[in-house]
Amino acid sequence: MAASDSIHDGDFVILDVNGEKLSFVQITPKGKAKIGKAFVPAKALIGLPYGCLVEVTETGEGLRQVARDVPEQAEAPAGSVSRDNRELNDAGAANQQLTTEQIAELRGSGQGGAAIVAALASNSATYASKTEFSQEKYRKRKSRKYCIQATLVQPTARSICETMFLKGPGKIGNLRVDALALLLSFADIGPHSQALVWDTTGGLVTGAVGERMGGHGVVCSVYTGRSPGQDTMRLFNFPEHVRRSMHTALLAELQHRLDAPAAEQPSGAAQAASEGTNGHPAPGGFGAGSEAMDIDNEAAAQAPDEFMHSLQHSKEAVALQLHDIWWREYQVLPFRTHPEMNASQPGGFIVTGIKIGS
Numbered sequence: 001m002a003a004s005d006s007i008h009d010g011d012f013v014i015l016d017v018n019g020e021k022l023s024f025v026q027i028t029p030k031g032k033a034k035i036g037k038a039f040v041p042a043k044a045l046i047g048l049p050y051g052c053l054v055e056v057t058e059t060g061e062g063l064r065q066v067a068r069d070v071p072e073q074a075e076a077p078a079g080s081v082s083r084d085n086r087e088l089n090d091a092g093a094a095n096q097q098l099t100t101e102q103i104a105e106l107r108g109s110g111q112g113g114a115a116i117v118a119a120l121a122s123n124s125a126t127y128a129s130k131t132e133f134s135q136e137k138y139r140k141r142k143s144r145k146y147c148i149q150a151t152l153v154q155p156t157a158r159s160i161c162e163t164m165f166l167k168g169p170g171k172i173g174n175l176r177v178d179a180l181a182l183l184l185s186f187a188d189i190g191p192h193s194q195a196l197v198w199d200t201t202g203g204l205v206t207g208a209v210g211e212r213m214g215g216h217g218v219v220c221s222v223y224t225g226r227s228p229g230q231d232t233m234r235l236f237n238f239p240e241h242v243r244r245s246m247h248t249a250l251l252a253e254l255q256h257r258l259d260a261p262a263a264e265q266p267s268g269a270a271q272a273a274s275e276g277t278n279g280h281p282a283p284g285g286f287g288a289g290s291e292a293m294d295i296d297n298e299a300a301a302q303a304p305d306e307f308m309h310s311l312q313h314s315k316e317a318v319a320l321q322l323h324d325i326w327w328r329e330y331q332v333l334p335f336r337t338h339p340e341m342n343a344s345q346p347g348g349f350i351v352t353g354i355k356i357g358s
Contacts (some may be wrong), residue, residue: 007045007152012235014153014163018143022153022163024235035063035216036148050154055114055147058107066114066149095124113147120146133336155235156206157184164204164232172201172232177349178327180208186352191216198222198251203230206246207238215242222251302350317353324349 007013011027017035025033031042038060045063047055048237054063098120106116119295122140127138143149153159161177169175183205189195189212199206199221206221207230221228228248238246302310304322311317325347329340 003152006047006049009043009046011237012155013045013050014155014159016151016153018140018147018149019151020140020144024128024155024163035150036144038148045152047056050152053149053151068086077284080142084260088109092136095125096120097125107146113143113149116146117142133333155237157204157211157236160207160232160235161204172204174348175201175204176325176327176344179325179347180205180348184208184212184326186350193217195219196222199230201232203228203233206230207233207236210242211236212244213242213245215245217238217245219246220254221246222254223248224251303352308351308353311351311353315356317355320351320353322349322351 004268009025009027009029013025013027013033015021015025015035017023017024023034025031025042025045027045028041029043032039033042033045036056037057038056040056040061040063045054048065053066053068055066056062057064073147103116103120106119109315121135121139123136129134130138157180158177161172161175161180164172165176185276187195187209189209191213193213194217195208195209197206197209197212197219203221206219210219221230230248233246308320308322311320327347328343331338331340
């Protein structure tokens with residue numbers, strides 16, 4: 001949830017390079033953004049709208065915004081037979097009529113990478129006889145070399161989770177985007193919610209909760225150790241009114257205040273117990289005298305099934321369920337719709353239940 005739909009100084013942006021690589025970049029006056037093998041000034045992205053497509057110039061030192069090419073998908077006539085590659089003769093460089101010198105002239109003339117890729121395709125002896133799927137792979141392969149383009153993706157809970165999962169899933173506890181969505185759904189997070197979050201994903205879950213609330217509600221993120229460890233939160237580009245609704249609290253201190261009866265607390269302690277670390281009200285229902293399920297490090301380290309059984313034995317919750325998450329992407333093309341060959345490993349387990357209050 002950025003302050004606007006355009007990029008500003010200090011914002012974080014996700015670069016989707018040629019649809020194959022995702023990376024974060026912060027926009028600073030002296031910073032550099034790596035797109036492919038080129039390093040371009042990050043300030044060149046200021047003012048551009050999220051979702052637009054940019055291309056590295058021929059010099060490799062600048063950017064220009066280009067129109068997105070959306071090919072029209074024509075419906076195949078009834079009874080038609082799709083092309084296949086059985087008759088293709090893979091003769092390597094002999095199939096390309098353009099010489100290296102001619103390609104260099106095209107690049108030197110200032111034509112964009114898309115024009116060069118189109119010229120290579122039109123001068124290929126086998127391109128026209130390839131299947132649509134093979135043609136797409138051919139264009140992508142040539143684009144890696146001659147047409148370095150990047151889509152400016154707005155950081156959201158989904159895009160941040162997908163990018164971090166591809167770059168280093170261990171930093172977010174191997175939390176996949178479908179598991180994150182399921183967590184938010186089971187927790188019934190929305191505007192005017194009051195959420196207590198124990199986040200060990202660097203702030204990804206807390207940020208996702210804050211994004212759904214949009215500043216209308218209160219989020220309290222509890223932590224153990226010396227610091228909250230919420231570096232991922234800054235990637236969301238939250239505006240000020242959303243940041244004001246988000247707070248952190250040390251878990252041990254919060255539990256101590258919840259367990260202490262309000263009558264036994266010194267004057268002003270009850271009010272302090274219901275305030276977050278930023279001096280703003282903490283989530284209602286988590287103030288002094290309210291009840292909370294006992295949480296400790298040993299419980300957090302338990303296997304999901306053991307944790308579920310411990311809740312059943314203690315009778316602290318009902319309607320307990322253990323969810324196993326599975327995800328597989330599909331390729332959707334005419335005559336070639338099938339699951340992707342590579343599938344992600346299981347996305348972990350989620351234990352859900354309804355706490356019993358006295």
